[in-house]
Structure formats: C-alpha cells, structure tokens
Amino acid sequence: xxxLKDYEGGETAWCPGCGNFQILLAMKRALVELALEPHQVLFxxxxxxxxxxxxxxxxxxxxxxxxxxxxxxxxxxxxxxxxTVLVVGGDGDGYAEGGxxxxxxxxxxxxxxxxxxxxxxxxxxxxxxSPTSExxxxxxxxxxxVILQPLNPIALAITLGATFVARGFSAWTPHLTQLIVEGxxxxxxxxxxxxxxxxxxxxxxxxxxYKDRVYDLGDEEDxxxxxxxxxxxxxxxxxxxxxxxxxYRSERRIYEEQITALKAGPLVTQGHNPLDLEELLxxxxx
Amino acid sequence: xxxxxxxxxxxxxxxxxxxxxLARSMAKGGYSxxxxxxxxxxxxGGHNFFxxxxxxxxxxxxxxxxxxxIALNEETIRLHRGELTKDGLxxxxxxxxxxxxxxxxxxxVPFERLALEQTGNRIMGNTVALGAALRLVKxxxxxxxxxxxxxxxxxxxEVAEKNVDAARAGYDxxxxxxxxSFKYRLAPVxxxxxxxxxxxxxxxxGALAAGCKFVSGYPMTPSTGxxxxxxxxxxAFNVVFEQAEDEIAAINMVLGASYAGVRALTAxxxxxxxxxxxxxxxxxxxxxxxxxxLGQRVGxxxxxxxxxxxxxxxxxxxxxxxxxPRVVFAPGTVEEAFYLTAKAFNLAExxxxxxxLLTDTYLTDTYxxxxxxxxxxxxxxxxxxxxxxxxxxxxxxYMRHKLTPSGVSPRVIxxxxxxxxxxxxxxxxxxxxxxxxxxxxxxxxxKRLKKMNGLRTEIGGPLTYGxxxxxxxxxxxxxxxxxxxxxxxxxxxxxxxxxxIQMSEIWPFPRKAFMDAxxxxxxxxxxxxxxxxxxxxxxxAETGVEATGKILRYDGRPLTPAYIITRFQEEVGA
Numbered sequence: 001x002x003x004l005k006d007y008e009g010g011e012t013a014w015c016p017g018c019g020n021f022q023i024l025l026a027m028k029r030a031l032v033e034l035a036l037e038p039h040q041v042l043f044x045x046x047x048x049x050x051x052x053x054x055x056x057x058x059x060x061x062x063x064x065x066x067x068x069x070x071x072x073x074x075x076x077x078x079x080x081x082x083x084t085v086l087v088v089g090g091d092g093d094g095y096a097e098g099g100x101x102x103x104x105x106x107x108x109x110x111x112x113x114x115x116x117x118x119x120x121x122x123x124x125x126x127x128x129x130s131p132t133s134e135x136x137x138x139x140x141x142x143x144x145x146v147i148l149q150p151l152n153p154i155a156l157a158i159t160l161g162a163t164f165v166a167r168g169f170s171a172w173t174p175h176l177t178q179l180i181v182e183g184x185x186x187x188x189x190x191x192x193x194x195x196x197x198x199x200x201x202x203x204x205x206x207x208x209x210y211k212d213r214v215y216d217l218g219d220e221e222d223x224x225x226x227x228x229x230x231x232x233x234x235x236x237x238x239x240x241x242x243x244x245x246x247x248y249r250s251e252r253r254i255y256e257e258q259i260t261a262l263k264a265g266p267l268v269t270q271g272h273n274p275l276d277l278e279e280l281l282x283x284x285x286x
Numbered sequence: 287x288x289x290x291x292x293x294x295x296x297x298x299x300x301x302x303x304x305x306x307x308l309a310r311s312m313a314k315g316g317y318s319x320x321x322x323x324x325x326x327x328x329x330x331g332g333h334n335f336f337x338x339x340x341x342x343x344x345x346x347x348x349x350x351x352x353x354x355x356i357a358l359n360e361e362t363i364r365l366h367r368g369e370l371t372k373d374g375l376x377x378x379x380x381x382x383x384x385x386x387x388x389x390x391x392x393x394x395v396p397f398e399r400l401a402l403e404q405t406g407n408r409i410m411g412n413t414v415a416l417g418a419a420l421r422l423v424k425x426x427x428x429x430x431x432x433x434x435x436x437x438x439x440x441x442x443x444e445v446a447e448k449n450v451d452a453a454r455a456g457y458d459x460x461x462x463x464x465x466x467s468f469k470y471r472l473a474p475v476x477x478x479x480x481x482x483x484x485x486x487x488x489x490x491x492g493a494l495a496a497g498c499k500f501v502s503g504y505p506m507t508p509s510t511g512x513x514x515x516x517x518x519x520x521x522a523f524n525v526v527f528e529q530a531e532d533e534i535a536a537i538n539m540v541l542g543a544s545y546a547g548v549r550a551l552t553a554x555x556x557x558x559x560x561x562x563x564x565x566x567x568x569x570x571x572x573x574x575x576x577x578x579x580l581g582q583r584v585g586x587x588x589x590x591x592x593x594x595x596x597x598x599x600x601x602x603x604x605x606x607x608x609x610x611p612r613v614v615f616a617p618g619t620v621e622e623a624f625y626l627t628a629k630a631f632n633l634a635e636x637x638x639x640x641x642x643l644l645t646d647t648y649l650t651d652t653y654x655x656x657x658x659x660x661x662x663x664x665x666x667x668x669x670x671x672x673x674x675x676x677x678x679x680x681x682x683x684y685m686r687h688k689l690t691p692s693g694v695s696p697r698v699i700x701x702x703x704x705x706x707x708x709x710x711x712x713x714x715x716x717x718x719x720x721x722x723x724x725x726x727x728x729x730x731x732x733k734r735l736k737k738m739n740g741l742r743t744e745i746g747g748p749l750t751y752g753x754x755x756x757x758x759x760x761x762x763x764x765x766x767x768x769x770x771x772x773x774x775x776x777x778x779x780x781x782x783x784x785x786x787i788q789m790s791e792i793w794p795f796p797r798k799a800f801m802d803a804x805x806x807x808x809x810x811x812x813x814x815x816x817x818x819x820x821x822x823x824x825x826x827a828e829t830g831v832e833a834t835g836k837i838l839r840y841d842g843r844p845l846t847p848a849y850i851i852t853r854f855q856e857e858v859g860a
Contacts, residue, residue, distance in 0.1 A: 010719060038682070042700055044542070047711070055710075055719050058682065060700040062545050063710040063720070064538065065568050071535040075542025075550065076700070078526050079500060083546070083701050104531040261499075261524040268547040268699055270524055272497035274628075274663040280491065280519070281658060284481035286310035286433045 002035050004028055009057040014049060019170035019196030023050075023117055026173050027086075028057055030180035042083045044073040046098065048090035048124050050117035050196075059086075067097025070105040070114070077110045080268045081256045084184060085112040092122050095131040095151050102153075106160040106189055110255045113183040113190045116153065117170075119198040120205050127201035137204055155235035157191045158228060158248045164190035165231070165248040169214045170197070171207055172244065182246065188254050195244070210242070217245030225249045287317075287342040289472055290349045291419065292366055294335035295358030297328055300412035303437075304356075305336025306482075306653065308416060311433045312340045313482045313655045315426065315474030320345040320768070321482075321653040322844065327507075327591045333361055342475055346619070346654075346768030350848045353470060356419050358397070358412060375468050377419055379411065393422065393465060400455040410452040417456030423472040427457050481656050485649035485765070486511035488620040488656070489553070489579055492627025494523055495663045498577070499548040502528045502539040507591055508647040509553035509581035516551075533558035537565040541574045545709065547699040549631050553579035556598050557588070563605045566640055570610025572709040573687065573695070573734065575634035575641075575668075577627070582646040584842045593842030594647035596764055596815035599824065602642045603793050611637065611737045614793035616644040618749075618767030620656045622790055623649065628663045633744055636668040637694060637737045644792075646815070648844040649765035669696040676705045685716040689729055693736030738794055745791045747799025752778065752785025759807040760854070761833070762814060763789040763821050766845050770813050773850035784854075789821070795828040804831070811835040811857060815845055 007028040014020050031041060043054035047066035054061045060083070064072050073087045094102055094116045105114070121139065122128040128141040132153070136145040157165045164186040168176035176194060183190035195214070197207050217223050217234070224230055231248035256262050264270060291308055295301045302323065309321035320339045326332040337352075339345050352369040355362065357378040370376065370391065380394030395418045397411035404414075413434070420430050431450045438446035483491075490512045493501070503513040517527035530536035536552045543550040554562065559580045569576045582598045584590035602614045613633050617623040623645065630641040676684055676698060684705035688695040695716075700707040708718030713730060715721045749767070752774050762770045767788040774786045787803045789796075804810060812822040812833040817840040822833040837853040839845050 037703075039701065039703055039706055042546075052720065058706060060706050061708040061710070061718065062542065062572070063712065064541070064572070065564055065711050068534060068538045068565065068568075071530065071538035072542035072545070074528070074535075075500065075502065075539035075544070076546040077542075078528065078539070079543040079546035079548040079550075080699070080701055100531050101535055104535070259526055260521045261526050264524055267499045267524075267526065267543075268701075270499065272499075272665065274495040274497070274660045274665065276523070277491065277495050277660055280494070280522075281481060281660070284483045284487070285479055286314040286436065286482055 002032050002037055004032055006038060007031060007057045010055055012056045013052065015200050017199040018049070019119065019198070020050060020053060020117060022170040022173045023115070023176065023194055023196065024053055024056055026176040026180055027053070027115070029177040030184065033177070033181055034184060036084055040084055042076055042085050043088060044069045044076065044085065045088045046093040048093045050088060050090040051093060053088050067093050068101065069093065070098060070101040073112055074105065074108065074110060077112055077256070078267065080266045081111070081262060082266050086184070087112060087114045089116055091116060091118045091120065091130045091132045095153055103160060106157055106162045108255045109163060109188045109252055111187055113180070113192065115180065115192045115194060117196045118153070118193050119196045119202055121198050121202040123198050123201055134204065152235060153191070153193050154247055155232060158232050158235055161250070161252065162191055162248065163188035163250050163252050164246070166190070166192045166246045167244045168192055168194045169210055169244050170194055171211065172214070175216065175244070179246070188252060195242070213240060213242045214244050215241055217243045217247065287340070287472070288349070289340045289423065289470060290351055290353050291338040291340070291356060292335055292352040292369070293338070293356040293358070294333065294362030294366060296331050297325065297334050298330040299358045300409070301334045301336050301358065304412045304416050305338055307433055307437055308338050308419070309653050310437065310482045311420065311425070311430045312338065312472070313478060313480055314433055315429050316476035316478045317342060317472070318345045319482060319653065319655050320347065322348050322648065323651045325592050333365060335362065335366070340472060347772040348769065348844055348846050350846055354419060354422060356415050358415065373467070373469065375422060375465070377415060377422065393460070395456060395459050397456070400459060401452050404451045404455040405448040407448070410449060413449045413452035414456035417453030418460045421457040421460040422468060423470050425472050426474050427454070429474060481658070482653050483620050483656055484651055484653045485617070485620050485623045485645055486651070487515055488623035489627045489643065489645065490515035491658065492624040493551050493577070493631070494519060494525070495624070495660060496628040496631035497549050497665050498551050498631060499525050500540070500543040500550040501525070501552065502530045502536040502550070503552045503554060504530050504533050504536055504558060506555045506558045508583055508650040509555055509579055511650065512553040512579060533561040534565065537562040537576070537578065540576050541565065541569055541572070544575050545572070545700065545707070549635070551577040551579065553581065555581045555583050556585050556601070559598070559605070564607070567606035567608055567610065568711050569640040570606060570608070570612065570734065571711050573638040574709070575638055577630045577634050577641050577643065579643045579645060581650050582644060590842040592647065594815065594844050595840060595842065596646055596766065597817070597820070597840070598644065599763065599792070599820040602644050603824070609731070610734055611639050611741060612793065613639060613641040613741060614644060615641065616764030616790050616792055617649065618765055618788055618790050620654045621658065624658050625662065626790065632664070632666040633741065636666055637741055638668065638697070639737060639741070644764060646765055669694065671696045671698050673702060676702055682706050686718045687714060687730065687733070688716050689733055692740055693733045694740065742794045745794055745796045747796045748787040748789045748803045750785065750787050750803050753783055754785065756783045756785040757807055758784045758809040758811065759804050760784055760786045761789070761810060761812045761821065761825070762786065763792060766813055766815060769845040769847050769850060772847040773854070776847055776851060777854065795824065797828055800825070800829060809834045811837060811854065813837040813845065813850055815839050
C-alpha cells in the first residue's frame with residue numbers, strides 16, 4: 001500500500017508560508033489516493049520556484065529548461081505511454097516562455113496532467129511582472145504598473161478545446177487534491193491552474209485577497225462544465241468572485257490512441273532488427 | 287564514358303521528377319550516376335535544373351559541362367548554352383518557344399503537342415522530352431519504360447502507362463529525325479541492383495536501420511525530406527513522427543523520448559538549430575542521448591534558403607552554453623550518410639551525449655548510385671541496468687548520474703520498478719537532484735568531460751587518397767569529398783603530384799590520425815564551402831598546423847572539380 005511516507009522527498013528551498021507547500025502536499029495526497037508508486041510517475045518541470053517541486057517528493061524526474069517542460073513530457077509520453085506524466089511549472093514557465101508549447105500541447109491532447117502554480121509574479125527572479133499579473137500592478141519591471149492585458153489561461157485553454165480545465169487554490173488543499181486526482185484520472189490533457197499567493201513578492205493577491213473571493217463551482221448545482229460556451233463565460237469571471245473547480249470538461253480522442261505504432265504497446269518495449277529494412281531498400285532500386 | 291544531361295525549366299514543370307527518372311534509368315542500365323539539383327525558394331516559376339552525370343566509372347562530382355541540354359523553356363537555353371560542349375545538343379519544344387531554328391545544336395521535338403496527342407494531357411510534355419533524350423543517346427527504351435512503371439506504379443496503372451506512352455512518343459519522334467552528328471551512345475552496360483538515393487533519404491534510412499523510434503521536427507530546407515521520409519514509414523515500422531510547433535519543441539521532444547528510453551532524432555537547418563542550441567546544452571547537462579541533423583544551407587539568417595554551404599562547422603562544435611562533450615560527423619557521400627547516422631545513434635547512447643550530423647543542401651538533395659549493407663549496421667545501446675541489477679541497489683538506490691571511471695553512468699528505463707530516474711538541467715548530485723555544492727560541481731564537470739576520452743577512441747581518422755609521396759595535401763570535409771577526389775585525379779593526370787584527405791568524423795578532433803595523414807607534406811591546402819576557412823581554423827586550433835592555402839566557395843553553389851582545379855592552379859602558380 002502506498003502511503004505519504006513513500007513520497008517523502010528532500011529539503012525544500014522555498015520561502016516560509018509559500019503556497020508551494022500546500023500544492024506539494026496536495027500532489028502527494030493525490031498520488032497516494034490513486035495508489036500510484038513513485039516509479040510509475042514521471043514528473044517533468046521547467047524553471048521557477050514551482051518547477052523545483054518534484055525534487056521535494058519522489059518520482060522519476062526530468063527537470064529541464066525554462067518553458068520547455070511540455071515538449072519533454074510529450075516526447076517521454078510518446079516513448080512510454082505507460083507512465084503517468086505530471087508536468088509542473090509556474091505562470092512564467094508555462095504562459096510566457098512556454099506559451100507556444102502550451103497552445104500546441106492542448107491541441108495534441110496526450111494523456112498528461114499539467115499543474116501550473118499561478119502566483120501572478122516572478123518569484124525566482126525576485127519580483128517582476130508575469131503574464132497573469134493584473135493591470136496596474138506595480139512590480140520591479142513595471143514601476144508604472146502593468147499596462148498589458150493579463151493572460152487568461154482558463155479561457156485560452158477552453159478556446160483551444162482543452163478537455164479538462166480546472167482552477168484550484170493552494171490554500172484549499174483538500175479541494176486541490178481532488179482536482180489533481182481528477183486531472184490524472186482524466187484521459188487527455190488536463191490543465192490545473194493553481195492560484196497561489198507569493199508571500200515575498202506579491203502583496204496584492206494575498207491569502208486574504210483570495211479567501212475573500214474564491215468559491216467552489218462544485219457547489220453550484222446548475223453549472224454544466226461540459227458546455228463550452230458556458231465554461232468560456234465562467235472563465236471570464238474574475239474580481240469580486242473567482243470560481244475554482246472543474247470549469248470545463250469534454251471528451252476528445254487522445255493522441256496515443258491515434259498513433260498506429262503505439263497499438264503494439266509502449267514504443268520503449270518494442271524491438272528492432274536492421275534487416276527489416278531490406279524491403280525498403282528495394283524501393284530505391286530502379 | 288562521362289556524359290552530362292541537364293534538364294531545366296520552371297518550378298512546377300516537372301524538372302525534378304524528370305531528372306530523377308532519368309537518373310534511375312541510367313542506373314538501371316548499369317551506369318554510375320550523380321544527379322544534382324538546383325532550385326529556387328518558390329513553388330512555381332523561376333528557373334530550376336537537374337544535372338544528371340553518367341559514367342561507366344564511379345561518378346562522384348558535379349560537372350560544369352553539358353552534353354545534352356533538355357530545355358523545358360527558353361530561359362534554360364539562355365542560361366545554360368554556355369555550358370554546352372562543342373558537340374552538344376539542345377532538345378527543345380519549337381512549337382512552344384521562338385528559338386532560331388537555324389542553330390545546328392537545336393533539336394526540335396514538340397513535347398507538349400505529342401503529350402496532348404498521346405495522353406490527352408499537355409503536362410506530360412516532360413516525359414516526352416525524356417523519351418526523346420534517351421533516344422538521342424541511343425538508350426534502351428525498355429529500361430525507361432520499366433523505370434516509369436516502377437516509379438509511377440504507386441499512382442496507379444493508368445498514370446504509369448500514360449507516362450510510358452508519352453515517353454514512347456518522344457523516343458519515336460527522334461527516331462525519325464535525330465541528327466546523325468551526335469555521336470554519343472549510352473548503351474546499357476549491364477543490369478544493376480544499385481539504389482539511386484540522395485543524402486536525406488540515406489540519413490532517414492540510417493535512422494530506421496539504427497532503431498530510431500521517434501523523430502520530431504519542424505520543416506526546414508534542406509532537412510524536410512528526412513522528416514517526411516521517416517513520417518512515411520510510421521505505420522510500416524512502428525515509429526512515430528511528430529511535427530513540432532517549433533524547433534525548440536522538436537529537440538525537447540527528442541530529449542523526452544530519449545530520456546524515456548527510445549532512440550530519437552531531429553533534423554533541421556542552421557536557423558532551426560540556432561533555436562535548439564539551449565536544449566543542446568540541456569542534452570549535455572542531463573546526459574541525454576540525441577541525434578541532431580544540421581543540414582547546412584547558406585547563412586546568415588535566411589541566406590539563400592535552397593542552396594548549399596559548409597558554414598556551420600564551428601557553430602556545431604561550439605554551440606551551447608557551458609562545456610559538455612558532443613560528437614560532430616559530416617558525411618561525404620550517401621553511403622557515409624547512412625552508416626554514420628547509424629554510428630551516431632550508437633555513440634549518442636554509449637556516451638549519453640548529443641551527436642550532430644552536419645549535412646548540407648548539396649549532399650541532402652543529390653542522388654547517387656549506392657549500395658547499403660544492412661548486416662553492417664550494429665545497434666550498441668550502451669549500459670542499461672536489468673531489473674535484477676536495479677533490485678540489488680536497494681529500493682530507489684539507483685543513481686542516474688553515478689560517478690564512474692569512464693564518466694558514463696548506467697541507464698535505467700523510467701518506469702522500471704524500484705528505480706527513480708532523476709535528472710536536472712541544474713547542476714545535480716549523483717542521484718540527479720539540484721545542488722549548489724562546489725565539490726559536487728567539480729566532480730560532475732569532470733565526469734561529463736571524461737566521456738571525451740572514450741569518444742576519442744571511437745572516432746575514425748581522415749580518409750586519404752592519392753600518391754603517398756605527394757608533398758601537397760588538399761584537405762576537405764563532408765560533402766566536398768567527391769569534387770576534391772575528382773580534382774585530385776585530374777590534377778595528377780595532368781602531371782601534378784597531389785593527394786587529399788577528407789574528414790567526416792570531425793569532433794572530438796582526431797588529432798593523431800590527422801597528423802599521421804598529412805605526414806611528409808609541405809603544403810596543406812584546405813578546400814571548403816565557406817567564406818572564412820572554418821576547417822583550416824579548426825586544424826590550426828587542434829594541431830597547430832597552419833594551412834598554406836585555402837580554396838573556398840561561398841556563392842551557394844557546390845564545389846566542383848573544375849572550380850577546385852582553377853583555384854588550385856592560381857594558388858600554387860602552376
């Protein structure tokens with residue numbers, strides 16, 4: 001039986017009070033709840049405080065470059081689709097540096113779960129604006145306040161036809177745990193954008209700020225997360241009230257099911273013999 | 287026998303398919319063939335040509351002479367008339383053009399009218415021209431018809447037969463009215479089983495033969511053909527091609543797949559490779575095997591997108607931040623492209639390093655006659671731990687970056703029970719976790735660089751050719767091989783005494799083998815397709831030997847024997 005102890009990892013390098021601790025806990029609990037053993041799981045992360053998360057628990061890990069976690073995860077999942085693939089990063093990693101990969105990973109719809117720690121600020125580099133920073137937010141690189149429109153990852157993902165789009169809040173750890181469980185169980189690309197206060201550099205979107213605003217969509221009996229237009233509308237809600245939970249869900253064939261080569265099992269288990277090419281060489285003989 | 291066809295016309299007129307069928311037809315009759323292409327970065331219009339050189343000896347270079355010019359438009363005549371030999375002919379469609387028909391070199395065959403009459407389709411005029419051309423050199427029509435049937439067979443019987451009819455019409459038309467003055471006779475010299483294949487196809491086949499299971503790339507000339515060929519074999523060979531959103535994604539997908547335990551490759555050109563460079567460094571740091579085809583074309587920036595250059599040797603060797611081991615190969619022929627691709631995968635996995643295959647537009651696009659021996663392809667995957675070996679280390683006791691005398695750490699397939707495969711782009715401990723320790727940093731740098739020692743033992747030395755006593759050595763690398771070899775033959779036949787070396791396994795630089803190869807020489811002339819002499823620079827950096835001369839070409843066209851000979855004679859004042 002898998003327990004939390006199995007996922008115990010190294011010492012963290014995060015600031016005391018960081019929302020990352022709650023996300024780490026939710027992640028471990030979700031994996032335990034799913035009875036996945038660490039060696040069955042592959043974490044892929046980029047660069048940022050959030051991308052260090054997989055170092056602080058157990059699992060296979062490819063901690064690559066800033067913004068490039070999704071393509072690494074794509075290659076690994078294609079090579080071995082038996083692995084449970086979890087991609088972890090932040091708003092800078094995923095929505096700025098890796099924006100192009102985010103768009104196309106949704107189109108591909110491989111069966112993987114993407115958890116984005118969204119604190120609306122750059123933490124590792126100590127306090128610059130992020131793609132999700134709110135307008136007028138003063139940071140070290142926007143002394144006059146942010147003038148760009150913030151990126152709405154939820155709306156973007158819904159527009160692209162993502163098949164599982166959820167938002168969590170780090171302080172609601174049991175709720176977040178369930179979202180991660182559902183995200184992993186979902187067949188296809190699952191986005192979980194996690195609102196997470198940065199206690200060192202974001203003094204606008206604080207714990208108190210969020211706690212006053214977030215509410216659980218799961219409590220809204222008549223909300224239908226399978227209606228794309230309704231979900232898109234819900235994705236615009238931000239301000240006095242911020243919905244969390246599964247905002248959009250749909251079914252679409254996953255990438256892996258559509259690739260002939262994968263029908264014979266994971267690529268990594270398939271054999272090879274150079275002599276099989278004999279027939280191919282014939283094509284070149286006039 | 288040395289005979290040169292040149293087929294020219296606009297993009298969209300079928301110059302490429304016609305040149306290809308011509309090359310296949312001559313090869314099937316037992317000739318050695320080298321068919322090079324010249325095309326512009328456009329889909330329609332412009333001027334394209336396909337030069338097919340045919341010999342009864344191994345043809346290895348482009349010629350600058352034309353014996354039979356097949357002009358699908360007037361511009362072709364204007365642009366290539368100067369290359370025609372004294373006894374050469376120009377085959378053209380007089381009903382389409384307005385050429386002075388009095389010129390004795392012109393042979394008028396109404397390509398389009400005959401195509402329309404025979405097949406109801408004007409577009410097959412190029413096949414009519416092909417038939418006429420082969421009649422002029424008195425080739426066997428049965429060989430041409432067999433090649434047409436095999437080549438067009440995939441498009442259905444009707445298409446194939448219409449092409450045969452069109453070719454027949456051209457063949458018979460000339461039969462009735464060909465000039466007697468044209469004395470060339472290319473009778474088939476015997477049945478051949480040799481392939482007609484270009485460098486791009488050879489790389490793709492090399493990857494398949496090596497057991498590459500995953501390719502990702504973003505289309506870019508000249509490497510697009512490699513991606514397409516591999517993609518076309520997905521179902522037959524249970525391999526996966528994924529078209530990436532950009533080259534950064536492509537290389538990272540390759541690293542992900544390779545980390546997960548399958549052989550993986552990406553192919554691009556200089557611009558795409560530039561985007562990949564940060565991740566090349568990631569491959570070095572995480573010790574993830576990768577094979578990267580860098581098809582050189584003319585830079586900087588977009589340069590001449592469809593033309594050739596050897597301008598990225600130093601870039602390939604030095605690309606990437608930080609220091610890490612790598613391998614750079616630059617195949618010189620289609621055979622080398624095939625075998626070195628297979629070797630690239632072996633070295634990538636045995637030493638857990640990125641391997642860069644430096645090809646170029648000329649090698650990628652040029653068709654040659656060749657044979658590949660599949661039994662010579664070995665698959666050496668390096669050290670992987672079995673389940674028992676993993677268990678012996680204790681639960682999660684495996685360390686991905688374990689320090690070893692060779693610097694190479696055994697691999698485990700992620701997902702194997704009781705092991706965790708952890709790696710990091712940050713400096714990391716033996717178990718792959720992030721660290722800031724100065725001591726670990728030193729150990730890890732030394733571990734990674736130590737792999738160069740093993741790699742050095744794997745690198746083949748330069749190829750040498752020509753009389754050993756020659757005091758003049760001409761040195762080249764990659765695809766300049768064929769042109770230089772012919773130049774050396776011609777120079778020696780004309781009374782010079784020269785020899786040559788060619789480097790195709792370039793990094794780690796084989797210092798000792800290089801010094802042995804140039805032993806006894808007093809003059810070293812480096813021949814390469816770039817403006818600054820990158821190989822000359824590398825030789826000096828690695829050996830202290832300074833080239834006495836350089837023959838460089840950087841106009842986007844391939845080096846030819848005639849170009850080398852002219853420059854050499856200027857160089858030595860001969």
